[in-house]
Amino acid sequence: MGRACGRLAAARPLGGRGMTRGSDTGRLARRELLAMPDYLAHERSQARRLAIGAAWLVLLALSLLQLLEYLLGHDGDRVGPWLLHAVWRLPALLTAVWVLVLAAKRPEGDWPRPLSLLLGFWVMIAAWGLTALHLGGHEVQMHEALQRLVITTVAVSVLAVRGARDLLPICLPGIVLGGVLLWSLDPGPARALAWATHPLLATVVAAVIAELLFRGNAQAFLANRQIRESALTDSLTGLPNRRAVDDALRAAHARVDRHGGHYAVVMADLDHFKRVNDTWGHAVGDEVLCELGRRLRAELRANDLAGRWGGEEFLILLQDVDADAAWRAAEKLRVRIGGELFVTSAGELPVTVSLGVALSRGAPRPEDVVNRADEALYEAKRGGRNRTAVR
Numbered sequence: 001m002g003r004a005c006g007r008l009a010a011a012r013p014l015g016g017r018g019m020t021r022g023s024d025t026g027r028l029a030r031r032e033l034l035a036m037p038d039y040l041a042h043e044r045s046q047a048r049r050l051a052i053g054a055a056w057l058v059l060l061a062l063s064l065l066q067l068l069e070y071l072l073g074h075d076g077d078r079v080g081p082w083l084l085h086a087v088w089r090l091p092a093l094l095t096a097v098w099v100l101v102l103a104a105k106r107p108e109g110d111w112p113r114p115l116s117l118l119l120g121f122w123v124m125i126a127a128w129g130l131t132a133l134h135l136g137g138h139e140v141q142m143h144e145a146l147q148r149l150v151i152t153t154v155a156v157s158v159l160a161v162r163g164a165r166d167l168l169p170i171c172l173p174g175i176v177l178g179g180v181l182l183w184s185l186d187p188g189p190a191r192a193l194a195w196a197t198h199p200l201l202a203t204v205v206a207a208v209i210a211e212l213l214f215r216g217n218a219q220a221f222l223a224n225r226q227i228r229e230s231a232l233t234d235s236l237t238g239l240p241n242r243r244a245v246d247d248a249l250r251a252a253h254a255r256v257d258r259h260g261g262h263y264a265v266v267m268a269d270l271d272h273f274k275r276v277n278d279t280w281g282h283a284v285g286d287e288v289l290c291e292l293g294r295r296l297r298a299e300l301r302a303n304d305l306a307g308r309w310g311g312e313e314f315l316i317l318l319q320d321v322d323a324d325a326a327w328r329a330a331e332k333l334r335v336r337i338g339g340e341l342f343v344t345s346a347g348e349l350p351v352t353v354s355l356g357v358a359l360s361r362g363a364p365r366p367e368d369v370v371n372r373a374d375e376a377l378y379e380a381k382r383g384g385r386n387r388t389a390v391r
């Protein structure tokens with residue numbers, strides 16, 4: 001039973017966040033992933049890194065292409081197509097520059113979506129340009145322009161790793177239009193290579209790459225998250241462990257230092273717990289600890305926190321309370337725990353706790369609040385147990 005409690009609790013994420021079903025990434029819907037605020041932040045930062053890398057790649061590739069064309073002497077006698085190339089490169093160049101500006105100005109911003117919208121816009125313009133060339137009878141230029149469009153689309157669409165699904169519906173009409181025009185020009189097998197680099201195919205490939213990257217990211221993220229959570233969770237009760245409680249205490253202390261207000265620390269300790277272990281065995285003691293964890297969790301408000309401080313001692317952090325409210329909350333816990341027998345494999349056992357309450361008021365460090373709560377707990381024990389004392 002004790003181990004079952006631990007397993008059950010381990011699946012429950014800290015602070016109510018996280019996975020609702022197992023840890024298998026393959027079965028986790030994107031919807032569920034996006035409901036995790038920390039996953040969203042992770043995905044944004046991944047997309048940003050990828051976008052910056054891809055933007056530099058595009059800039060580099062375009063410069064090299066330009067240089068290559070110059071070295072091969074493709075430019076001199078055909079000013080028209082050369083200008084045309086420059087025009088097709090403009091979307092990628094502008095997008096790349098914009099990525100760099102956004103990355104510098106809004107490091108945490110949600111900008112891959114506007115980025116993909118801009119790209120979609122440029123692709124549509126390009127598609128209409130192709131139509132104009134076709135209608136004007138400039139097939140050669142149109143073919144070359146299409147190749148430029150391929151480069152632009154492939155390179156820049158990878159930027160939209162987060163918005164691949166947004167990108168496709170925007171780009172597809174323009175790309176399909178380009179494909180139909182190409183087909184109508186020369187549908188023979190000699191165009192196989194052109195088809196292989198066809199923008200439609202290229203965009204689908206880019207979307208698949210983006211999806212694979214997304215899945216890889218999600219898997220790595222969930223694995224890390226699990227490691228992080230198990231490092232902060234007490235394996236027996238599933239409550240935050242001492243390290244997690246310590247972090248929460250420091251955060252609460254910093255918050256009241258900055259914004260004012262108070263928090264309270266309640267130290268709760270099972271009464272005569274040694275007797276439970278000695279009489280019924282350690283496994284039954286574990287069951288009692290598990291049940292205590294469940295009752296603490298059930299009684300607390302969403303922004304309060306209960307964690308296992310060590311052994312049979314639990315620390316409860318109450319946010320935004322005065323001394324009176326903290327005392328009332330502690331009393332409610334005491335009554336809830338002592339008022340109902342604990343069902344264990346050894347039968348129904350009476351269990352009580354003693355509680356010590358301290359308010360953060362005037363404490364320079366969180367440790368001082370904890371020490372005062374400890375002193376109050378000692379007082380409650382000395383006073384006869386199953387009671388609450390305040391310091």
Ligand SMILES: Nc1nc2c(ncn2[C@@H]2O[C@H](COP(=O)(O)OP(=O)(O)OP(=O)(O)O)[C@@H](O)[C@H]2O)c(=O)[nH]1
Nearest residue numbers: 269270271272273274275277282283285286311312
């Ligand atoms: N089953 C179980 N027992 C634990 C665990 N951690 C600590 N304990 C036991 O908790 C008991 C604490 O005993 P004491 O410190 O004497 O406290 P107490 O018997 O509760 O007495 P008071 O606190 O004075 O009311 C010891 O028997 C420990 O072995 C645990 O994870 N599981």
